[in-house]
Every structure is written in structure tokens, then in C-alpha cells.
Amino acid sequence: MTGKTHASCGMLVGALTTQYFQTDIFSSVTVIILATLASLLPDICHTQSKIGRRFKVISFFVRLIFGHRTFTHSILFIAIIAFLLQIIQTPNYYMAAIIIGLVSHVILDMITPKGVKLFYPLPFNVKTPIQFKTGGLVDLSLATALMVGTVYVLFQPFINDIISNWNTKFL
Template sequence: MTGKTHLALGATASLTLTTNLPIKSKALILAFSLISSLIPDLDHPKAKLNQKILLFQNGFSKFILYFTLGCISIYFHFISDNEIFLPLGIVLILLGYSSHRTFTHSFLGLFLASIVVKIISEKYLLNEIYYGFLIGYITHLIADFFNPRGLQIFYPLKKRFSAPITIKTGGKLENKIFIISTIYSLFLLFVNFEIFKI
């Protein structure tokens, strides 16, 4: 699915799951679910986030950036006592090596990335960061499960899995899903009017 649809689905999921939470928690979860709904596509050099990060939108540029950042992170692990650097470094190196819908679209990618976010959320006592991350990331994986090419959900195993019913990226059905998700998300914002009092 396209980035805008992943954003809409991330918003829909987070707003649906946080209806009864306080305003601050709801807003934080929504913000981080929107960000994390795009994170799995960092494995594609032309993804929305990579368009802002990469100097050149190609596989080599993606590899150099994330591999270098991963090595730097692992180096900091050995010269500091901060527990976040090792898992972050591993995630970044694997991200650099991975092709589209492989590592970042797998249970392994979700697990390792969630460790990094869990450490950050516990350090700053903001569980909402972790919950928002999980909502956005898992929503992304579920949406891409309906892609005809499927996902290497059990990466590093190369077998791809997809739903029996598939949705073409950028096709009419996806556009309908985007419109419905956007309208529903806006409806939830108005139903939970207090979110505008932040």
C-alpha cells in the first residue's frame, strides 16, 4: 500500500484503540502510530521517510547510510553503558542489507525494532511511545499482507505469505480504503472532541 494509506490506517487503528484514554496519552499514541506506520517501508529507498533522509533514492545509498549508522551505534555500545545502542545497531545494519518487504516486514524486524522503542519509552517513562509504535507497525504489516507479492514474515526464510484476497498498490480498492479510513479517523476526532483541547 502507499504511504498515505498506511498513515490513514495507522490513524484509524490508534484512534479506535484509544477512545477512553486521557487526551495526552491519546495524542502521543496517535503521533507515534503515524510515524511507525511508515517505518517498515524504510527498506525501500524511495519510501516517504527515505525521501527525506537519503541523499540519493537508490539501494546503494540506503545501504551505506543505514549500515554506517548501525556500525556507529554498535561502536557506541562498546564505549558507553547505554543499552539501546546494540539493538539499534543491529536493526540499522539489517535495514541496510534488506530489500523491500523482507526484514522490516517480518516478525524478527518487529521484535528487534520494538526492543529499541521499549527501551526508549521506559527511559522517558512514556509507554505511549511504545503503544503507538506497535499500533502503527502492526497495522502496516497487516495492510501489506494483502499485497499480491506478500511478505517474508518469517524472515530470514525467503518464503512469502499473502492474504487469499489481495489489494493492488495504488489501485481502486486501496483508494477506497484510504478514503474510508480518513473519513472514519476524522469522525473519531470529532467524536472525541477533547483531543482538540491539547
């Protein structure tokens, strides 16, 4: 999947996380940003990715050591990040946003033909039975649907008020 699709999914899971934890406005913005950044982080192993271009040196060495869609797309990587977040006593809603953002990335890459090395260091790729090409029409459509979902989740209280007022006045 493209960076746009990963970021769109990160925004959606971030928005859902804010609803689950009922965070204040400052924490909500932070949660959405963290989930979005976390949804891009696994591609640090790809030097041409959005995050890889921003952190060229780190990306180069991660790719050199591990390759693409291996360690950073694995349960091991997610577990290490979760452990580190626990050690520094990250608030639950921030930790959830980061972990769910990472997981969303891995799941999206599992629906591509290459799949991911989910159980790294074991050498086999895990992918779903139905796969879609990165950058294709399905990828673009998914990114769009995820953004629409994000807008809906963020503005759901306002939408519900509008519908309720409409029903009160006209029905």
C-alpha cells in the first residue's frame, strides 16, 4: 500500500482511539498524529517511502540490515515498540494509538502480493488470499474510503446533532 493509504488508516484508527478513550481535544490531536506517524513507521525499511525519505540514513541502515517488509513489519517489532512504550510509562491512549497504527500498517501490507514477514526472523511471507497491487485503483479507493471514515468519526457528534435537529423540525 502507498503512504497515503497507510496515513489514512492511521488517521482513522487514531480517531477511533480518541473515541474509545474519550480524550480531551489536545490529547485527541496528539493521538491522531501518533497513530498516523506509527502507521508510516514500518516503512522506515524502504528508502523511497514517505518516512524513509525523511530519515534517509536510518532508512538506509535498517534496509541494509533487515531488508524491506521484514523486521519492521513483524510481531517482534511491534512487541519491542510496545515494551519500550511500557518502560517509559506512556499513557494508555498514546500507547494504543501507536500500536494500532503499527498493526494497521502490517495488515494493509499483508493484502499486497508480496505480503510481510510477520513472524520474522522466520523466513516466510504472510499474505491474505485476496491481494491488491500497491498504488492501484483498490489502493487509491481504500485510501479515500479510510479518509471518509475518518471525517465521519471525527464529525459524528455534529452529524448526529444536524440529523436530530432536522428530524425535530421537519418530521
